[in-house]
Amino acid sequence: AQTVTQSQPEMSVQEAETVTLSCTYDTSESDYYLFWYKQPPSRQMILVIRQEAYKQQNATENRFSVNFQKAAKSFSLKISDSQLGDAAMYFCAYRSAGRWETSGSRLTFGEGTQLTVNP
Amino acid sequence: DSGVTQTPKHLITATGQRVTLRCSPRSGDLSVYWYQQSLDQGLQFLIQYYNGEERAKGNILERFSAQQFPDLHSELNLSSLELGDSALYFCASSLGTVSYEQYFGPGTRLTVT
Numbered sequence: 001a002q003t004v005t006q007s008q009p010e011m012s013v014q015e016a017e018t019v020t021l022s023c024t025y026d027t028s029e030s031d032y033y034l035f036w037y038k039q040p041p042s043r044q045m046i047l048v049i050r051q052e053a054y055k056q057q058n059a060t061e062n063r064f065s066v067n068f069q070k071a072a073k074s075f076s077l078k079i080s081d082s083q084l085g086d087a088a089m090y091f092c093a094y095r096s097a098g099r100w101e102t103s104g105s106r107l108t109f110g111e112g113t114q115l116t117v118n119p
Numbered sequence: 120d121s122g123v124t125q126t127p128k129h130l131i132t133a134t135g136q137r138v139t140l141r142c143s144p145r146s147g148d149l150s151v152y153w154y155q156q157s158l159d160q161g162l163q164f165l166i167q168y169y170n171g172e173e174r175a176k177g178n179i180l181e182r183f184s185a186q187q188f189p190d191l192h193s194e195l196n197l198s199s200l201e202l203g204d205s206a207l208y209f210c211a212s213s214l215g216t217v218s219y220e221q222y223f224g225p226g227t228r229l230t231v232t
Contacts, residue, residue: 037223042225043207043228045226046121091162105174106167111161112161
């Protein structure tokens, strides 16, 4: 079974600064997807960024980028120019890319990192 | 707004009771997923349906059941409720299965007293 670990329960950053959230995962599969979801106080789960394991290039979405290290099974999220609206719980998630008949396409989540943005 | 709707938003009920949570996926999405978010268990996958058929099962209790109807909406039934079932229940949907993003609904907050 796959596991996802977020070792930082809480992080804080000053507005306009850069912060990196860590995530490690354990899998025996070679093909999979990794995601970062954001959960603001409204509790809505919002997809921030996605990375396919077969792609060497790190994904980027505006101020959000990832550092994907497949061999190390590490998937960190970097938020640049942090804004007050970035304050939220951030979840790292794993999904197998295997045959859906056997594995489905469930997301396995980490424990989350609570990000505080200080003005 | 993800396009996934869930009703009700909040539900308060007593132990031993049965409740039904409803989810309408985004237009065109065939897959529906149910997740439970609780303080002690975190975010956990419960069950997935694809075009009316069960596709994958996670840590779903025997007291819980789900189904997806021909119009693709889904219901999660929770019975013999216990205090520990209090949680936020999310529904998510995707167009297909493996290679498609899952979009989450706003969740149903269940409180068992």
